Amino acid sequence: MRVGFIGLGVMGRPMALNLLRAGHEVAVHARRAASLEPLVEAGAASAATPAELAAGSDAVITMVTGTADVEAVLLGADGVAHGARPGTVAIDMSTIDPAATRVIAAALAERDVDMLDAPVSGGPHGARDASLSIMVGGRAEVLERVRPVLDCLGTTVRHMGGHGAGQVTKACNQLLLLVTAQGVAEALVLARRAGLDAGQVREALLGGMASSSVLDFFGERMVRRDFAAGIETRLYHKDLDIVLRLAHGLGIALPAGALTMQHINGLHGQGRGRDDLSALITVVEALGAGDAAAHGN
Amino acid sequence: MRVGFIGLGVMGRPMALNLLRAGHEVAVHARRAASLEPLVEAGAASAATPAELAAGSDAVITMVTGTADVEAVLLGADGVAHGARPGTVAIDMSTIDPAATRVIAAALAERDVDMLDAPVSGGPHGARDASLSIMVGGRAEVLERVRPVLDCLGTTVRHMGGHGAGQVTKACNQLLLLVTAQGVAEALVLARRAGLDAGQVREALLGGMASSSVLDFFGERMVRRDFAAGIETRLYHKDLDIVLRLAHGLGIALPAGALTMQHINGLHGQGRGRDDLSALITVVEALGAGDAAAHGN
Numbered sequence: 001m002r003v004g005f006i007g008l009g010v011m012g013r014p015m016a017l018n019l020l021r022a023g024h025e026v027a028v029h030a031r032r033a034a035s036l037e038p039l040v041e042a043g044a045a046s047a048a049t050p051a052e053l054a055a056g057s058d059a060v061i062t063m064v065t066g067t068a069d070v071e072a073v074l075l076g077a078d079g080v081a082h083g084a085r086p087g088t089v090a091i092d093m094s095t096i097d098p099a100a101t102r103v104i105a106a107a108l109a110e111r112d113v114d115m116l117d118a119p120v121s122g123g124p125h126g127a128r129d130a131s132l133s134i135m136v137g138g139r140a141e142v143l144e145r146v147r148p149v150l151d152c153l154g155t156t157v158r159h160m161g162g163h164g165a166g167q168v169t170k171a172c173n174q175l176l177l178l179v180t181a182q183g184v185a186e187a188l189v190l191a192r193r194a195g196l197d198a199g200q201v202r203e204a205l206l207g208g209m210a211s212s213s214v215l216d217f218f219g220e221r222m223v224r225r226d227f228a229a230g231i232e233t234r235l236y237h238k239d240l241d242i243v244l245r246l247a248h249g250l251g252i253a254l255p256a257g258a259l260t261m262q263h264i265n266g267l268h269g270q271g272r273g274r275d276d277l278s279a280l281i282t283v284v285e286a287l288g289a290g291d292a293a294a295h296g297n
Numbered sequence: 298m299r300v301g302f303i304g305l306g307v308m309g310r311p312m313a314l315n316l317l318r319a320g321h322e323v324a325v326h327a328r329r330a331a332s333l334e335p336l337v338e339a340g341a342a343s344a345a346t347p348a349e350l351a352a353g354s355d356a357v358i359t360m361v362t363g364t365a366d367v368e369a370v371l372l373g374a375d376g377v378a379h380g381a382r383p384g385t386v387a388i389d390m391s392t393i394d395p396a397a398t399r400v401i402a403a404a405l406a407e408r409d410v411d412m413l414d415a416p417v418s419g420g421p422h423g424a425r426d427a428s429l430s431i432m433v434g435g436r437a438e439v440l441e442r443v444r445p446v447l448d449c450l451g452t453t454v455r456h457m458g459g460h461g462a463g464q465v466t467k468a469c470n471q472l473l474l475l476v477t478a479q480g481v482a483e484a485l486v487l488a489r490r491a492g493l494d495a496g497q498v499r500e501a502l503l504g505g506m507a508s509s510s511v512l513d514f515f516g517e518r519m520v521r522r523d524f525a526a527g528i529e530t531r532l533y534h535k536d537l538d539i540v541l542r543l544a545h546g547l548g549i550a551l552p553a554g555a556l557t558m559q560h561i562n563g564l565h566g567q568g569r570g571r572d573d574l575s576a577l578i579t580v581v582e583a584l585g586a587g588d589a590a591a592h593g594n
Contacts, residue, residue: 098491121505133504156504161493168491169501176484176507179553183476186551187469190540193547194395194465196458201469207430207453208418210473212509243487250490252585254483256476259556288549 001025003149004057006050006073006080007094008035010231011120012063014127015093015153017042022152029053029073050074051083059089059146066238067096075107086112089146093134095119095239098164098171098246105138105163114142117163119170120154121177123217124230131155135173137165171246174239175257178277180214182260185281188222193289199223221278233280234273237264298322300446301354303347303370303377304391305332307528308417309360311424312390312450314339319449326350326370347371348380356386356443363535364393371412372404383409386443390431392416392536395461395468395543402435402460411439414460416467417451418474420514421527428452432470434462468543471536472554475574477511479557482578485519490586496520518575530577531570534561 002025005016013035020026020042027045029052030036036046047053050073054060060080062073070092074080080090090113092101098117105115116138126132132154136143143150143159150157160169187210191201202219205211221227240261247254263283272279299322302313310332317323317339324342326349327333333343344350347370351357357377359370367389371377377387387410389398395414402412413435423429429451433440440447440456447454457466484507488498499516502508518524537558544551560580569576 121502121507123506126505133501135501156501158497158501158504160497160501165493168488168493169498171491172484172488172493172498173502173505173507175487176480176502176509176512177505179480179483180473180477180507180509182553183473183480186476186554187473189549190472190544190547190551191465191469193549194468194543196462196465196469200455200457201466204430204432204453204455204457204466205418205470205473207455208423208470208474209420209510209514210418210470210477212473212477212511213506214509215473217506246491247487247585250487250586252486252490253581254487255556255560255581255584256479256553257483259552263552284550284552287552288544289547 001149002056002058004029004047004053004060006030006053006060007063008039009063010124011127013038014124015063016044018130018152019149020044024149024152027053027056049078050080051078054080054083054088055085057088059091059149060084061091061093063093065094065235067100070094070096071100071104074104081108081111081113084111084113088113089142090115091118091146092116093118093120095170095174095242096167097242098167099249101137101164101167114139115163116142116146117166118150119166121170121173122154126154134158135160135166135169137161137163137167168246171243174236175243175254177214178236178240178260178264179256180212181218181277181280182256182263184215184219185222185284188219188281189284189288218278221276222281227275227279229274229276231277232274233264233267233277236277237268237273240264298446299353299355301326301344301350301357303327303350303357304360305336306360307421308424310335311421312360313341315427315449316446317341321446321449324350324353346375347377348375351377351380351385352382354385356388356446357381358388358390360390362391362532364397367391367393368397368401371401378405378408378410381408381410385410386439387412388415388443389413390415390417392467392471392539393464394539395464398434398464399460411436412460413439413443414463415447416463418467418470419451423451431455432457432463432466434458434460434464465543468540471533472540472551474511475533475537475557475561476553477509478515478574478577479553479560481512481516482519482581485516485578486581486585515575518573519578524572524576526571526573528574529571530561530564530574533574534565534570537561
């Protein structure tokens with residue numbers, strides 16, 4: 001299948017490379033020429049605009065940052081909508097507002113372009129290993145047409161419902177991921193302040209009912225105090241804003257989600273939005289006493 | 298090894314049975330005669346008092362509810378301390394206050410009884426399957442003497458430090474477990490209120506970075522709305538109280554832990570302390586709008 005790919009960042013680059021490796025004909029577009037190079041070297045064609053990219057593609061994947069970016073590359077001047085032939089599928093794998101997804105899908109439908117929202121979980125590691133979890137909203141028959149493409153990017157590809165259902169699922173994922181990260185930060189601060197070795201406590205907790213992927217992955221970084229991003233905290237900040245706006249619109253309360261947002265707000269406000277989510281532990285630490293002497297051991 | 302076992306509840310009963318199956322000579326004591334029967338049928342001896350039990354044991358395990366219960370069976374009238382020979386090991390597998398553990402250990406040491414705090418994670422399922430995670434505080438050489446006993450009860454037995462270190466680790470475990478449960482409840486409420494199938498969302502999230510044992514186990518019960526306890530919420534209420542008192546004493550802040558306590562307080566106050574922790578979802582639901590019509594799918 002001829003696949004166009006827009007957005008070659010920390011997630012998009014390894015995903016586009018996986019499509020090439022799987023034998024798809026891949027063309028790419030990026031705002032910065034430097035982002036194109038590794039893909040072009042690996043055999044991808046490049047296109048000057050999203051419209052030009054779409055003209056030669058059966059499916060166009062977007063993996064950009066926010067709602068405004070998706071609107072621009074799909075519907076803006078020289079956007080995908082202005083080059084795509086009828087029947088082209090626009091697969092947005094970015095994490096954006098579910099309500100905006102529905103509006104974009106409706107605008108694309110007027111030009112006979114089918115849209116899927118297909119955000120992912122699994123991080124840069126999952127992008128590299130093609131082990132992402134892909135949560136899809138849109139028409140089921142459209143998903144079936146492009147499933148061979150998505151199967152090259154992740155281990156699970158799930159149809160969650162109509163337009164926006166993938167984004168709602170991703171919102172639930174980010175809410176739980178971030179609340180869990182807050183819990184991991186608090187548990188590791190408690191461990192260290194009580195005089196234990198936080199790394200040993202993390203390992204003990206991985207063996208019981210408190211075990212989670214967040215404790216495994218981000219907990220390990222918290223213990224090593226490695227705050228160099230994987231995925232930058234500013235992106236989680238954006239995602240949790242989507243979650244809370246969704247809850248606002250639905251009239252539901254997410255107390256732990258809102259509390260976690262305040263901590264991420266604080267981290268962001270300290271100019272640390274480009275740090276890893278593991279830096280959340282420093283916000284919890286700053287609220288309390290310093291390291292205590294080990295007691296009883 | 299001759300092992301005495303006190304506390305034959307939802308956790309203790311299957312644990313004592315596992316010791317019998319592994320070939321240990323087991324004697325049991327319980328306040329209620331009905332609790333003794335299945336163990337005596339399986340080959341355990343019974344003792345009228347903790348002191349009498351201790352007199353014939355190399356190690357005595359206590360698996361009771363709270364700090365006061367542990368103090369009573371170990372140090373009270375007819376308690377373990379009054380029957381144990383020098384060199385007997387008291388292994389407390391209950392979840393209690395780490396500071397109280399240190400006081401009890403000191404009192405037992407005066408009678409040449411060695412104490413280990415060895416609380417567990419893994420629930421009734423882990424107790425049955427002998428797959429518990431066991432977090433041990435106390436002297437390492439004492440742990441080595443009774444390790445063959447603990448190995449019959451769990452898959453991981455970790456020495457975390459001196460007296461109380463097992464209880465501190467368990468406190469970290471319960472803090473993270475409960476904050477994660479709050480996050481799972483909020484994520485599943487968001488999913489359902491946004492018109493998705495909460496069960497499908499749970500499955501999708503289990504494939505990504507938001508995955509956890511709590512989402513797997515308690516999330517499944519939340520989706521089925523099965524609130525019949527495994528472990529009763531009143532016990533988590535007790536455990537989180539231990540966590541917050543520990544933080545209080547150390548001068549550290551656990552914002553998500555404290556927030557989760559308020560929700561569990563609410564559940565408890567509704568007279569639902571004997572429900573499963575999965576009932577936490579009803580507290581989150583009660584804060585917001587009812588089910589919305591599915592939209593967009």
